[in-house]
Amino acid sequence: MSRMAHPRLPGQPKPPPTLADVAELAGVSRQTVSNAVNNPDLLRADTLARVQQAIQQLGYLPNRAARNLRTRASHLIGLRIQPVQEGTANALMDRFVHALVDTSREAGYHILLFTADTKPADSDAAAPVVDPAVARLGDTVAPVDGAAGYDDLLRSTAVDAFVVTDTYVSNPPVAWLRERRAPFVAFGRPWDDPDARHPWVDVDGAAGAELATTHLIEKGHTRIAWIGWRKDSWIGEDRRSGWVRAMRERGLSTTGMASRVEDTVASGRTAAAHLLDEARPTAFVCASDTLAMGVFHTLNERGLRPGDDVAVVGFDDSQVAQTVPPGLTSVRQPVEQVAAELVKALEALLAHPSYVGPGVMLTPTLHVRGSSGPDLR
Amino acid sequence: MSRMAHPRLPGQPKPPPTLADVAELAGVSRQTVSNAVNNPDLLRADTLARVQQAIQQLGYLPNRAARNLRTRASHLIGLRIQPVQEGTANALMDRFVHALVDTSREAGYHILLFTADTKPADSDAAAPVVDPAVARLGDTVAPVDGAAGYDDLLRSTAVDAFVVTDTYVSNPPVAWLRERRAPFVAFGRPWDDPDARHPWVDVDGAAGAELATTHLIEKGHTRIAWIGWRKDSWIGEDRRSGWVRAMRERGLSTTGMASRVEDTVASGRTAAAHLLDEARPTAFVCASDTLAMGVFHTLNERGLRPGDDVAVVGFDDSQVAQTVPPGLTSVRQPVEQVAAELVKALEALLAHPSYVGPGVMLTPTLHVRGSSGPDLR
DNA sequence: ACCCTGCCCTGGATCGATCCAACATGGTAT
DNA sequence: ATACCATGTTGGATCGATCCAGGGCAGGGT
Numbered sequence: 001m002s003r004m005a006h007p008r009l010p011g012q013p014k015p016p017p018t019l020a021d022v023a024e025l026a027g028v029s030r031q032t033v034s035n036a037v038n039n040p041d042l043l044r045a046d047t048l049a050r051v052q053q054a055i056q057q058l059g060y061l062p063n064r065a066a067r068n069l070r071t072r073a074s075h076l077i078g079l080r081i082q083p084v085q086e087g088t089a090n091a092l093m094d095r096f097v098h099a100l101v102d103t104s105r106e107a108g109y110h111i112l113l114f115t116a117d118t119k120p121a122d123s124d125a126a127a128p129v130v131d132p133a134v135a136r137l138g139d140t141v142a143p144v145d146g147a148a149g150y151d152d153l154l155r156s157t158a159v160d161a162f163v164v165t166d167t168y169v170s171n172p173p174v175a176w177l178r179e180r181r182a183p184f185v186a187f188g189r190p191w192d193d194p195d196a197r198h199p200w201v202d203v204d205g206a207a208g209a210e211l212a213t214t215h216l217i218e219k220g221h222t223r224i225a226w227i228g229w230r231k232d233s234w235i236g237e238d239r240r241s242g243w244v245r246a247m248r249e250r251g252l253s254t255t256g257m258a259s260r261v262e263d264t265v266a267s268g269r270t271a272a273a274h275l276l277d278e279a280r281p282t283a284f285v286c287a288s289d290t291l292a293m294g295v296f297h298t299l300n301e302r303g304l305r306p307g308d309d310v311a312v313v314g315f316d317d318s319q320v321a322q323t324v325p326p327g328l329t330s331v332r333q334p335v336e337q338v339a340a341e342l343v344k345a346l347e348a349l350l351a352h353p354s355y356v357g358p359g360v361m362l363t364p365t366l367h368v369r370g371s372s373g374p375d376l377r
Numbered sequence: 378m379s380r381m382a383h384p385r386l387p388g389q390p391k392p393p394p395t396l397a398d399v400a401e402l403a404g405v406s407r408q409t410v411s412n413a414v415n416n417p418d419l420l421r422a423d424t425l426a427r428v429q430q431a432i433q434q435l436g437y438l439p440n441r442a443a444r445n446l447r448t449r450a451s452h453l454i455g456l457r458i459q460p461v462q463e464g465t466a467n468a469l470m471d472r473f474v475h476a477l478v479d480t481s482r483e484a485g486y487h488i489l490l491f492t493a494d495t496k497p498a499d500s501d502a503a504a505p506v507v508d509p510a511v512a513r514l515g516d517t518v519a520p521v522d523g524a525a526g527y528d529d530l531l532r533s534t535a536v537d538a539f540v541v542t543d544t545y546v547s548n549p550p551v552a553w554l555r556e557r558r559a560p561f562v563a564f565g566r567p568w569d570d571p572d573a574r575h576p577w578v579d580v581d582g583a584a585g586a587e588l589a590t591t592h593l594i595e596k597g598h599t600r601i602a603w604i605g606w607r608k609d610s611w612i613g614e615d616r617r618s619g620w621v622r623a624m625r626e627r628g629l630s631t632t633g634m635a636s637r638v639e640d641t642v643a644s645g646r647t648a649a650a651h652l653l654d655e656a657r658p659t660a661f662v663c664a665s666d667t668l669a670m671g672v673f674h675t676l677n678e679r680g681l682r683p684g685d686d687v688a689v690v691g692f693d694d695s696q697v698a699q700t701v702p703p704g705l706t707s708v709r710q711p712v713e714q715v716a717a718e719l720v721k722a723l724e725a726l727l728a729h730p731s732y733v734g735p736g737v738m739l740t741p742t743l744h745v746r747g748s749s750g751p752d753l754r
Numbered sequence: 755a756c757c758c759t760g761c762c763c764t765g766g767a768t769c770g771a772t773c774c775a776a777c778a779t780g781g782t783a784t
Numbered sequence: 785a786t787a788c789c790a791t792g793t794t795g796g797a798t799c800g801a802t803c804c805a806g807g808g809c810a811g812g813g814t
Contacts, residue, residue, distance in 0.1 A: 059532060060532075061529060061532035062533060063446070063534050064445075065446035065449075066446050068441075068445070068446075069443050074442065076489070083475060084468075084471055084472050087700065088696065088699075088700065091471070094461055094468070094470070094471045097474075098458060098461055098492070101490045101491065101492050102492055105492065110535070111489070111490045112488070112489055112490075113487065113488045113489075114478065152438060155437075155438040156393075156439060156440065156441045157393060157442060265700050293701065293702070296701070296702050297702040319464075320696055320697045320700055322463065322464045323642050323666075323670040324701050326674075
């Protein structure tokens, strides 16, 4: 079946050299080669050179599986990815994943992807259970709700740790991982538990929204509307608070200027229409580029031009923001920095399992494009 | 006993149960447990049930490292990802990666990401090379040019196979992998070598462009321009040929109606401006959504409305196409099918290393949105 | 000449699952 | 009653790198 040994057929790549091969060629013992690889400073210079020569000559690289087995570490980091949301402009994950792959690579780690799919992935063990009652009975550690996928990887020691990114949607994975004492770091602060003991990195959404709002105020706008997410979204409320802060600071009114909706283009469009009719704003700050595109739709229908007639600012600096005419001004999260901080925390955590780092809060930047419009004064 | 070596620290997760633990609990030998997991039909029903009960009770899952070491397979598939291209609308990879993770999971594989970074990733072995001449001398199998990253993973037996996606940019990885006899499947046909022996899956770009062009013709357009990629892009020329085919079929002229540029918004914008001035098309078919957004820019500058005044069709059905007003009609690649076919080929390849599957060609679909405009007749 | 220290190096055991060949068990043919 | 077979089960060896305890050797002190 799937796991059959691969007998070396004629057309097959030759097996990679092993530590023993290198040792024989260099005329030393295995341990010496191992030291040359892992603790070069333990060897005399000439021995080291000889071993390295042999390593180069054979193109030797340690067998991952053997090393993993012995050291009880896989040097793999698990990352659960969300399904791509069709019809939205959310491109954050894409950039983040890339940054994470790059950064963790420099630290000697690779990223292993998995999804929240319900079907048991590696269900060799759970194959045909004869008596369903038995399965239910013994299933004391079943992967519940949001922890889908994490469990298998952890139990099979496939990964050393996890990077959790969906802390803002809901927190079951975090709670589950914490309870399991599984090593993980989070992109996203622990909203519901301010003194959570796991390392996390987040971007200050309030600062981002404030940046956006202040930018518009400085252009001369005074009637600036907010379109954000529903009240049960911590991130949404956080970003909204930045808008409120900026407005209050300049003594501008926020009453009737805010709308909280689903994160879809259609919702943004409807919200923009209502706001334009009732509050008559000259500018919009949105919790996402998706919502901002909703505003674009409404403006488009009414023959208004983003930028020239009504200013619009989005959030996340998606590809949409970068390419749509006349360019959508947007708040950009420094995902590269996030990845760097996460990996740093990860290394600390794996070195000292009890590590409790301080949460790291990063500040986003504003990318100004045409939709900001001209200065009004 | 065996586990005594590592004194369990207070705050540490308890080590997962092993095969031996299960065997002891179930009162059978290790091999019997192994059989229960891998060849359940070899056991008597009652024994199987007893073992499975023990497995459930302990929450046992085979240790990956040990299994990998013994079976010489990691059940990991390597995927090299490209840096996100800022300022473009290319969102294909995002969807593809997700589809691939999902599909390969069902086949018992996980996806391992890596990048084309130049720095040696896992350079334990290559640490401080004393004599640079030595390194160069022995470096007979150095990872050259486009194969960066593949080499380490292969030599360290970290992955079983690769999925290669960048065959259209240039082919060094493919040539390198083939020469190495490394197992891989490609998303993208082998343009330069029609009788390449590796499994591949691709999407018929010509058919996609033809679909788009025909759609516009049926709306009543006769002057349909093409904005594509430079002539050295196989994919670009392939897509272009679909436009030519559709035009010729209806006896429509293509002279002066085509432009070949870089894949950037700015290029698309310039190309659209020139074409509008000289060839006066009423519709554009573009090789990418990025270029289509360039057309949008030009229309926007001239006070023209996509859809109502000039029809535009893009390629890849990016998030931009889905969210920009009034919606950009676009050709969508069936990446989910691509992933499914790739995984199918991968399984065949890993089961029979000499497997040479037929290339699989899939047909894209057209997603019609506002930018198609109304019927002209 | 002796011992001791420090530096390298060595062989054997180990991680956990699987492969292998041999063995137990119950039932059937001789 | 003995030989035989099929079905299940068993302990030992194995994959390749690392951990561990012990051993060889040169140089310095007495």
